[in-house]
Amino acid sequence: MEPLLFSICVIVFTLVSLFVYNAKSHGKSKNLPPGSFGWPFIGETYEFIFSNHDKFISGRMQNYSSKIFKTHLYGQPTVVLCGPSGHKFIAANEGKLMTAWRPTATRKLFQSAMPTGDSIVSRQSEIHLVRAPVFITQEALVAYASVMDGVTKHHFETHWFGKSQVEVFSLLELLTVGIATRLFMGLQDLDCVAKMAKWFGHIAQGLHVLPYEIPGTTFGRAMKGKRAVMNEIMKLMNEKRERLAKGEMPTDILSYMMVSADPSGKIRSDEEVADKVMGLTTAAFNSPCIALTFAMKYLAENPQVYQRIRDEQMEIAASKEPGDTLSLNDIQRMKYSWNVLLEVMRVIPPLQGTFREAMSDFTYDGYTVPKGWKVYWTVSSINKDPKIFTEPDKFDPTRFEGEIPPFLNMPFGGGPRICPGKDFAKLQMLIYLHYVVTFFKWQLINLNPKVLAAMNALPLDGVWVRLQRCAQ
Known part of the structure; x- marks a missing residue:
């Protein structure tokens, strides 16, 4: 339905957009990067959203430049900066030459993604939140490991044990949303968690699509x-406000935000608090859910990798007393398991890239990027480059055993805007991996699950596996 909707939009807007498009110079007097703006108004957004992302990027790198090319996405003239040098340039010039920008769909879903006029203040606010005592400080992660351990074991006992086959992606949505809502909101009602998982799944799928609120569309x-x-x-x-009024101390990020001011000293409105917690939860569940789903696929396809992970995890399990939970020290011992997850996120990135907006004209590789243009960087320009990763289509976790040069391993971004929740994500992914390989062996039922290869790699029909319990 969505491609059809897109085609209708092309027909409706073409006449008007021809006038608007031609009226704008798009910096014609400047030395713009090579590339194509595609269709008037629509630009190349259709291909960007609905086609294979790797092919979209690599094809234009071959046709125009391996370092920079122009395009037209989400109604905006856009340059794509490619490779490690492109991301290094963006990271070095955050808040100087460029500021964060989000597509319209993301901005409609999250009020906090709307431009504030001061990206530095906005970023300080984000960092202020995640450094709160109840979020992802080292002390908080110690406590989180115990909670994640308990929630994960209960999840397997409830939804996996006794089953001959399961659909992995939907169950991982349930688990990762359950962990995030438990730790960020204090939510423990399992029926409510199940509803939340469904709702958050829809939100995550709508972040980078056409922003038309029509029933039945993404x-x-x-x-x-x-x-x-x-x-x-x-x-x-409302429930927490009553308890806080009785003297209860904040125990999660939601209650903390309700009683604390932002860096400017302003008390947040209820709508702002809810919006930010919703955004944190979406970020906390979406990428780990996708990465772990495809980890299950690659471990089924590579039994030698599965066995090496299981050996590592069984050694850790053997060092624990009955009833013990995994600790941060245990997580640090999972070196090969983490290399496997890094390789999964290289082959199928949970998120393909990020956008910025030029704050002023700047020059890159001899070309001018005009003020107001959008700047896009994507892991596709690195992860599948054979000059960077030998045999890039081969699944090989050993490629991460050595020291990886900066700006080559980018599952959580880099520079000033590196994902502040990366340690949180790593913790929940490794705890899941520990229990799934100690509890089960599995085989793929749908051998080649269809993947939406756009900004988020979503398994359209799920990833189904046949389970076999392991001897403990």
């Missing part, structure tokens, strides 16, 4: 999910 479902999540968070806030 974005229509995303906006419906947003309203449901916001309503549920508001109910939780």
